[in-house]
Amino acid sequence: MAVIEFWFEFSSPYAYFAAQEIDALAARHGRTVVWRPFMLGASFKRTGMGPLLHMPMRGDYARRDWERIARMTGTPYRLPAAFPFPALVPSRAFYWLDDRDPELARRFAKRVFHAFFAEGVEPSTPEVVAGLAADVGGDRGAVIAAVNDPAIKERLKAETEGALDRNIFGSPFTIVDGEPFWGFDRLPMVEEWLRRGGW
C-alpha cells in the first residue's frame, strides 16, 4: 500500500494538531506516513495568502479555533507570544535526520512541535534545535554542523519548491494516493477516503 504524505510547516498550529493524529490514523488502515516539512511562507507569494493572524477577522477566529481544538482533543497547547517562528533551522535538521533515520526524524518533528506549542520554547536556532534532536536520540554536534551545510539548505529549498509545484499550498497538507487534503479538519475525510478506498 502506498505511503501517505504529510506535508507541514513547523510553526503551523493546525499542523501541530494533525501531527498528533496522522500516524495512528494511517495505521488503522495499514498505511504508513512520510513526514515532509516545508516553508509555508514560500507559498504565500504564489497564493496571495499570508499569516493567518494578520488577517482581519480570520486571525481572531483562528486563535479561538486553535484553543478550541486543543481543548477538544486534550492536546497541550499555548500559543507563544512570538508567533509564527522562523522554521528554517528545524526544517533543515529534519531532512538531514530523515536521510539517516526516518523514525528518528519523525520523533524529532514531534519534539519540535511540542517544544514550541506546549513548552513555549522557540526552536529557531541551531543550538536549540540540536538540543531537541538530542532529546530524541540525535547527535547534537552533527545536527549543528548539518543545519549550516549549504547542501541541506538547498535540500529544504528544493523540497519546498517541489511541494509548491505539486500545488501543496497549506499546512497541514495530506496526500493519499494522489488525492490532496488540506487542513487539520480534513482528517476525518482522509480517514473516510482510506476506509472506502476512495470514491
Added chain:
Amino acid sequence: MAVIEFWFEFSSPYAYFAAQEIDALAARHGRTVVWRPFMLGASFKRTGMGPLLHMPMRGDYARRDWERIARMTGTPYRLPAAFPFPALVPSRAFYWLDDRDPELARRFAKRVFHAFFAEGVEPSTPEVVAGLAADVGGDRGAVIAAVNDPAIKERLKAETEGALDRNIFGSPFTIVDGEPFWGFDRLPMVEEWLRRGGW
C-alpha cells in the same frame, strides 16, 4: 434550547453542501436552525479575501474539493460555468419570505441552492427567483414586487452588516450558543459541540 444560526451565501458551494445536512444535524440534538443568507462579497473588503476560484492553487483545489464532497455525500452537483452568481435577488426574497413564513423561506433557500448547483439555473433575476419561490408555495407576483422594495434592499444590507460586525466572514458560518464554526468541514465539530454541550 437556543436556536442554531446558519449563515450562508447563496452562491457558495460549501454552503450548498452544508445546507443538505444542517437541519438534520440540529434535530439530532433537539435544536432548530435559523437560516440567514448574507452577501459574502461584502466581507471580502474587510478580510482581504476574494472569490476562491480567483486564487492561485486554492481555486483548483476548491473545484476538486467540491466535486469530491458531492460524490462523497451523494449530492447532485455541477458547477455552472457562470460562477459565482450575484445573489442579491434571492437573498432579498429570502428575508421577505422569512418575515412571513420561516418554513417557506427555508424551502425556498433549498430550492435556490438546487436550481443553481444541480440544475444549472442562475437564480439572479426577479422572474427566475419568484418562479423558484412559487415552486415551493410562495406568491410569485408578491415576490417580484418584494425584491424591488427599497425596504427589503435595506434589510439585506443591514443583515449583512450585522453579520460582519459579529465577525461572520465565511460561508457557511454556523453559530451555536455563541460559538462560531466556519466551513462545511466543521459540521462534525458542530455536532461534537452539541453532543458534549461544549467543552
